[in-house]
Amino acid sequence: SSGINAEWPLRPGVVEGVEPSISLPSTSVVTSGKPLTLICSVEGAPPPTIEWFQDGVLIVGETAEKYVTDGESGEYGCKATNMLGTVEQYVRVQARPEFSGGEIFLILLIVGFISVLLIVGILIFVRTNELDRRMKEARAKD
Numbered sequence: 001s002s003g004i005n006a007e008w009p010l011r012p013g014v015v016e017g018v019e020p021s022i023s024l025p026s027t028s029v030v031t032s033g034k035p036l037t038l039i040c041s042v043e044g045a046p047p048p049t050i051e052w053f054q055d056g057v058l059i060v061g062e063t064a065e066k067y068v069t070d071g072e073s074g075e076y077g078c079k080a081t082n083m084l085g086t087v088e089q090y091v092r093v094q095a096r097p098e099f100s101g102g103e104i105f106l107i108l109l110i111v112g113f114i115s116v117l118l119i120v121g122i123l124i125f126v127r128t129n130e131l132d133r134r135m136k137e138a139r140a141k142d
Contacts, residue, residue: 033071036093040065040078048080053090071095 042048042065052062055074059067069076073095079088 033095035071036069038067038069038076038078038091038093040067040080040089042078042080044080044082044084046082048082051079051081053077053079053088069093 038052040050040052042050050063050065052059052067054069054072054076056077067076067078073093075090075092077088077090079086
C-alpha cells in the first residue's frame with residue numbers, strides 16, 4: 001500500500017467562479033495638489049487582478065485596491081480582471097483651487113476697497129496741490 005487513502009471514483013470539489021465587480025464613487029472633489037485616496041473595492045473568484053488608469057493611460061506598478069492620487073484633476077479608472085471576465089469603472093476627480101468662492105469674493109472686495117481708498121487719496125492730494133497753487137498765484141497777483 002502506498003499510504004494514499006482515496007475513494008474511487010475521485011470527486012473533485014467544485015469551485016464556482018464569480019465575475020469581478022467594482023465599487024467606486026462617480027465623482028470626487030479634491031483641493032488642488034492634495035492627495036486623494038481612491039479605493040477600488042473589488043470582488044470576484046478567483047480574486048481579480050487590478051490595474052489603475054489616469055485619463056486612459058495605465059499607471060504602471062499600481063495593482064493594489066488603494067490608489068493615492070497626486071491631487072490632479074482627471075478621470076481615474078480601476079480595471080479588475082479574472083478568468084471569468086473584466087470590469088472597469090471610472091471616477092472623475094475635480095481639483096479645486098485652495099481658495100473657495102467665498103474667500104475669493106472677500107479678497108476681491110478688500111482689494112477693491114483698498115483701490116477706492118487709494119484713488120480717493122490721490123484725488124485729494126492732487127486737488128489740494130491745485131488749490132495751493134491757485135492760492136499762491138492769487139497772492140502773487142496782489
